[in-house]
Amino acid sequence: MKAKLAVSALLIGQGYSNFLPALPHDLNKTTWAFWDYQQSSLAVLPGQFNRSAFDAPWDGNSSDIEVKAVYESLNSTQFVAYDNKFFDIIGSAAAVEHIQALAHQSHEAACYIPDLHKLFFVEWGPPGGNNGTHPWQYMLDVNTNTLSKVQTDPPTINAHGCVYFQGSMYIITDGTDGETGYLAKVDPITLKRETLLNNYYGQPFAGFNDLDIDSDGNFYLTDSKSGWARDIVPYTPPTNPSTYFVNATTMRPKVIQTTTGNCNGVAVSESGSIRTVYLPNTGVSEFKPVSKKNPYGQREIWAYDFSAPAPVLTNPRLLNNPISYFYDGIRVSRNGWIFAGAGDGVDVIDPVTGLTLGTIRVGGGDNLAVTVAFGEHEIWIVGRGGVWHVSNVKETLARTW
Template sequence: MFQSVYLNPLPPSLISTAAKWAWVSFTAFANLPGHFNRSIFDSPWETETDNSTLSKTLNYVNTTDFVAYDKRFLEIIGVDATIEHVQPLAFQSHEAPCYIPDTRQLLFVEWGKPDGDDGIHSWQYLLDVENNTLRKITTDPPTYNVHACVNFQGQLYGVTDGYGDSETGSLVQIDPQSWKATTLLNNFLGQPFGGFNDLEVDPEGNFWLTDSKSGWGRGIVDFAPPNDPSIYFVNKTTMQPKIIWTTTGNANGVAMSPDSKTLYIPDTGVSEFRPSNKNPHGRRMLWAFDVGSQGGVLANQRLLTSPISYFYDGLRVSREGWLFSGSGDGVDVIDPVSGFVLGSIRTGGGENVAVSMAFGEHEMWIVGKGGAWHVKDIKAKLKRDW
């Protein structure tokens, strides 16, 4: 068992588990000796230091599966949890994971340039989670450049970037049995969307869509975004959309609390496009908003947190209200009230990038640069009631 002044002692129940754990001591990290430095895009375990004790600790933590910052993370994840890299894939963004419990399958995509046919993808991956076999499927008609997906009442709802100058970003319903695809929305009264990035469906079936500049930035769509990145609320009955929030940064993930009273939105203006660049001074906030009782109105915007490293991409909320978000080399678990990061589920020594995730009851799948991971036997219940 590795011991260090920079780590809290693990409970005996976690010392001999199949997974490898570390519990960071913020008290010890509060005053570091010697030289140290890292960028916001590097995890803490990539910190440059001339102190040998700190360096050994960082190297050790970089080999772990779960890193705790708060005791509650130990209780959320539990002693039986493991993580497995079930599909090592090209170092290309993978997005839009949707778990289908009836068939024990996971839908996800490979997103954007430089891979594929000039970055245009008419197919999706389908993973059999029992034996971890992977195949490609195509919906009828084909759905191009899916960027996010949510399973709601047995149907899959995906959003797309669009492609070229011939197809705009769309909200699409996909039947996971027949793979029949139906476009529900592809314009705002004649105005094309910039390119959808993510979506949430609330308990009533209304849609919350993030319209971003990522597709334009990667050259997937040819036309410039018609307005700043925005969040759209779409009424399920009338399909009437309206903008409820805009940013000069970039609209990325979106997720709702279990009681439907809070909406969470990460602003990722830290990613700049044309030319593609990561600006450390760009926006990378995670915002929380109160949701009005009539829906479609946001109030009381507050900065919940900014990530310890990288930026928050895909965002999901568990049944107990914990926020899970892709953040560089792992998925951060965030307290929805204080905004403190409780711990991180890591995807492999800083060599991969966690982008988004999908929940089962006590398991989850993470997709990102490097492929797909399966986290099993999590103690907390993850899948929501709707």
């Protein structure tokens, strides 16, 4: 055993020249790693190896001592690149810091308010709150790293998603006992809440999971079975999980996508007159009668063209299946890169090829990245274990609307 540890330490010191390719000269090898399939030793691994679809590559098993040492090294990094594009997006000055250590349960709805320098987010579901029910949310002052609990007026119960748009927070909820899920507008200063939508022609929503807003102010809402599955709401979902388009002028809702899996995150990208909607399917998570992750369930991102002004999704295409875990909250940056919470970290995905370009890690262990919020050159990651801040990102991330 001592001999194996000595060899492992030697390999770490050598930087795995037989396995991991060289990094650009301005990147710190203790912070960065590059998994490049052009490196033949990574394309054809020696010995026996295995991992679950839910484990990150560096959490895999290997009978080869050198591969084990490579995994050790990868597991100590903040950024793992799979493509040269990732270096250009993130840049050499970026760093990840765990700024708020919270319980290892779901934290969601990251929503950055640039004028106030505050980050809104929520603790969602059991075991927290009152049997999983939360009438309060978090507000983080990012200048002082001061975390406070806040309550809207009237209280917003079981908030699940949030987007900041033109001076207001738009929040969706799962609902609770006696109250169906709804879309609300909240003033970030006074925290006054106005409910905008709570039904589809008299039919209650199952429980909203996430939302996005396009540059015209239209809403894209994912209605999932997660609240019912975690016993946050007592009623059985009235339909299969669905995505709704809501016209900002008329507030008229329309179903634009359904699934027998589960709806989760949603992101809208715009390039000139071209609008694309990204939807991850998380049917991989099964809850009743037994809570489990089914590796044969859906865990992919689909891309759709949005045929404005008609609210119709066309040209569906499987964009990406995650390297590990499944995609939860997703957001699109100013230049169209897709950032998706994927367990061990946030994956950055090319919107054209669908390739995963790299992962921004949240430290491994029980930490899980769920969703993100963008500043100009910074990212806040919210998930199980709290909040992480990614500073000094090279590209401009925040959208123009």
